[in-house]
Amino acid sequence: MSDISQRERLLALREQLHKHSYQYYVLDAPQIPDVEYDRLFNELLDIEAAHPDWQTDDSPSQRVGAAPLSSFSQVRHETPMLSLDNVFSEDELLDFDRRVKSRLEDGAEFSYACEPKLDGIAVSLLYVDGVLVRGATRGDGRVGEDITQNVKTISSIPLKLQGEGWPDELEVRGEIYMPRAGFERINELARETDGKVFVNPRNAAAGSLRQLDSRITAKRPLEMSCYGIAQQEGEALFASHSEGLQRLREWGFLVSPELRVVSSIADCVDYYQSLLQRRDGLAYDIDGIVFKVDSLALQAKLGFVSRAPRWAIAHKFPAQEEITLLRDVEFQVGRTGAVTPVAKLEPVFVGGVTVSNASLHNFDEIERLGVMIGDYVVVRRAGDVIPQIVQVVLDRRTKGTEEIIAPVKCPVCESLLERAPGEAVLRCSGGLVCGAQRKEAIKHFASRKAMDIDGLGDKLVEQFVDAGLINTVADLYLLSVEQIANLDRMGQKSAENLIAAIEKSKTTTLPRFLYSLGIREVGEATALNLARHFGALPELMSASEDMLIEVEDVGPIVASHLHAFFATEFNRDVVKQLCDRGVHWPAAQKQGGAQPLAGQTWVLTGNLESMTRGEAKEKLQALGAKVAGSVSAKTDCVAAGVSAGSKLAKAEALGIKVIDEQGLLKVFADVGGGE
Ligand code: 9MJ
Numbered sequence: 001m002s003d004i005s006q007r008e009r010l011l012a013l014r015e016q017l018h019k020h021s022y023q024y025y026v027l028d029a030p031q032i033p034d035v036e037y038d039r040l041f042n043e044l045l046d047i048e049a050a051h052p053d054w055q056t057d058d059s060p061s062q063r064v065g066a067a068p069l070s071s072f073s074q075v076r077h078e079t080p081m082l083s084l085d086n087v088f089s090e091d092e093l094l095d096f097d098r099r100v101k102s103r104l105e106d107g108a109e110f111s112y113a114c115e116p117k118l119d120g121i122a123v124s125l126l127y128v129d130g131v132l133v134r135g136a137t138r139g140d141g142r143v144g145e146d147i148t149q150n151v152k153t154i155s156s157i158p159l160k161l162q163g164e165g166w167p168d169e170l171e172v173r174g175e176i177y178m179p180r181a182g183f184e185r186i187n188e189l190a191r192e193t194d195g196k197v198f199v200n201p202r203n204a205a206a207g208s209l210r211q212l213d214s215r216i217t218a219k220r221p222l223e224m225s226c227y228g229i230a231q232q233e234g235e236a237l238f239a240s241h242s243e244g245l246q247r248l249r250e251w252g253f254l255v256s257p258e259l260r261v262v263s264s265i266a267d268c269v270d271y272y273q274s275l276l277q278r279r280d281g282l283a284y285d286i287d288g289i290v291f292k293v294d295s296l297a298l299q300a301k302l303g304f305v306s307r308a309p310r311w312a313i314a315h316k317f318p319a320q321e322e323i324t325l326l327r328d329v330e331f332q333v334g335r336t337g338a339v340t341p342v343a344k345l346e347p348v349f350v351g352g353v354t355v356s357n358a359s360l361h362n363f364d365e366i367e368r369l370g371v372m373i374g375d376y377v378v379v380r381r382a383g384d385v386i387p388q389i390v391q392v393v394l395d396r397r398t399k400g401t402e403e404i405i406a407p408v409k410c411p412v413c414e415s416l417l418e419r420a421p422g423e424a425v426l427r428c429s430g431g432l433v434c435g436a437q438r439k440e441a442i443k444h445f446a447s448r449k450a451m452d453i454d455g456l457g458d459k460l461v462e463q464f465v466d467a468g469l470i471n472t473v474a475d476l477y478l479l480s481v482e483q484i485a486n487l488d489r490m491g492q493k494s495a496e497n498l499i500a501a502i503e504k505s506k507t508t509t510l511p512r513f514l515y516s517l518g519i520r521e522v523g524e525a526t527a528l529n530l531a532r533h534f535g536a537l538p539e540l541m542s543a544s545e546d547m548l549i550e551v552e553d554v555g556p557i558v559a560s561h562l563h564a565f566f567a568t569e570f571n572r573d574v575v576k577q578l579c580d581r582g583v584h585w586p587a588a589q590k591q592g593g594a595q596p597l598a599g600q601t602w603v604l605t606g607n608l609e610s611m612t613r614g615e616a617k618e619k620l621q622a623l624g625a626k627v628a629g630s631v632s633a634k635t636d637c638v639a640a641g642v643s644a645g646s647k648l649a650k651a652e653a654l655g656i657k658v659i660d661e662q663g664l665l666k667v668f669a670d671v672g673g674g675e
Pocket of ligand 1: 082083084115116117118119120175227228290312
């Protein structure tokens with residue numbers, strides 16, 4: 001290729017890569033597969049390697065990081081980076097509103113912008129003529145550190161502005177954070193490789209930004225959400241804060257999709273409550289809500305005191321980390337025999353609930369933390385993850401703390417514990433001899449996503465096993481009303497209801513049945529793939545490991561667990577007993593049936609009235625659809641029930657087909673999924 005056409009290709013590649021990276025990271029709506037993006041990216045790297053003088057600061061190639069620095073230089077913020085005053089109660093929030101109103105005096109109506117308070121690192125980005133020229137930390141608000149090389153590696157930060165109307169010089173402020181899933185992933189990797197384990201996503205984000213070698217930052221899953229524009233004195237680009245954020249969106253920045261403008265402090269209180277409810281389900285940590293007077297003219301009138309504006313307030317949520325005493329460590333035996341150390345804590349209110357147990361994972365983790373019984377520890381509870389001990393407060397260690405000793409025998413059945421080479425987990429060798437493993441297997445079998453035996457909770461399973469009424473899951477189908485009615489806290493009516501629920505569970509689906517067997521590493525998705533691939537149970541039970549590996553998403557480890565499970569006589573007997581005692585699934589689902597929705601991706605949101613979301617999901621899957629948890633450009637259809645929220649809004653924004661419950665029922669009736 002001639003230099004001229006190579007140069008044209010280079011420019012075209014840059015444009016394409018900017019566009020696709022924006023689609024992927026900011027809109028969350030990719031238009032091309034990842035492999036295609038990688039191909040384009042590598043082509044760009046090749047051309048730039050052949051012509052180093054063609055490299056520019058705004059090239060997507062900058063995302064991979066640059067040669068390490070020896071230190072960070074200092075940056076002076078022309079417009080100081082403010083911090084926020086906090087309140088911790090509704091009363092204090094109402095006081096804030098009263099203060100604002102009394103300062104504004106005239107009694108005129110005004111609006112508040114509401115946004116989640118991200119728990120990350122505050123950063124400023126400077127664009128000159130539309131190109132990112134500098135990224136800096138907040139530091140003390142006046143002087144921060146130059147982290148330009150590092151911010152360039154973050155894919156949701158535009159290297160070059162899009163659209164039009166941006167000023168020659170634009171300074172954008174926001175928070176760099178690490179989403180929870182990325183945090184869990186890098187910590188898991190660090191545990192496996194003896195790398196640095198971070199205490200929480202905020203520390204992980206800070207540690208990743210503090211790297212002098214930006215190639216390390218490039219490997220960390222960081223994002224930036226923008227919440228402000230530095231306004232120079234006398235400059236008026238927009239009338240309101242929310243309008244500014246809308247423009248930032250158009251110029252290519254990620255702005256919180258949760259941003260709302262409301263007209264009263266009462267609406268602010270509602271917003272706080274509704275986000276607090278959804279906090280655990282968000283993809284990132286938030287530590288409160290920020291309310292800002294939306295009008296920039298009113299903001300200017302209110303001004304600020306010391307380092308915080310008078311026009312904004314952060315209403316903090318209950319903390320996600322707390323300090324408490326580790327009283328003892330107990331050992332729990334799980335369904336697969338894994339023995340997990342469980343921390344018994346002095347009860348503490350954290351992340352909105354009182355926590356008295358926390359996971360310690362395994363003995364490698366106990367060693368890494370250096371934790372002892374009697375220590376004060378930091379407990380973190382965020383999202384749906386079970387509470388974790390993340391740190392020991394060594395300053396508060398006193399004499400008399402005790403070492404945590406690994407057990408040699410199973411605390412339940414006294415079988416020897418084993419530790420497979422290279423594994424951190426201790427495992428009970430007792431198999432189903434072990435009462436704990438039996439109980440866990442039965443609890444799993446009865447659970448909602450498995451055989452869904454309504455009313456058979458954990459406590460009852462324990463009672464049944466302890467009373468010797470059942471030993472295996474197949475024994476459930478021999479229970480009688482009389483046997484149950486005689487137990488503690490059970491009566492005739494509840495016994496009858498339970499027997500009816502057990503009877504009802506006999507009609508199931510093959511994927512549910514496979515999942516309920518509790519085979520190691522076989523979750524719902526794998527069970528579904530196995531059922532679709534083999535169609536019928538006997539074929540699956542007699543499959544070799546090679547045949548099992550052919551199933552989508554089944555690798556050698558899962559294949560070996562499956563093979564070992566069905567090669568064990570005990571397990572084959574239980575499966576046979578279950579079928580002999582009446583467990584069955586409709587023949588139509590055995591061979592996969594017709595799959596009119598094959599290749600389609602659906603999303604369910606909001607509340608359905610005629611069925612649960614789980615039931616709707618199963619029906620869609622039986623018709624061949626993939627049911628995803630979030631809306632993206634790849635979604636074919638969204639079925640929205642009552643009070644559908646952000647997923648519906650996103651589908652509408654992306655122009656994806658949306659149907660209501662009636663529409664969904666019609667699909668089931670038309671394509672044969674109805675009862
Ligand atoms: C965070 N941390 O999410 C501000 N922030 O505004 C939001 N922080 C802020 N706004 C002015 N959403 C100073 C700090």
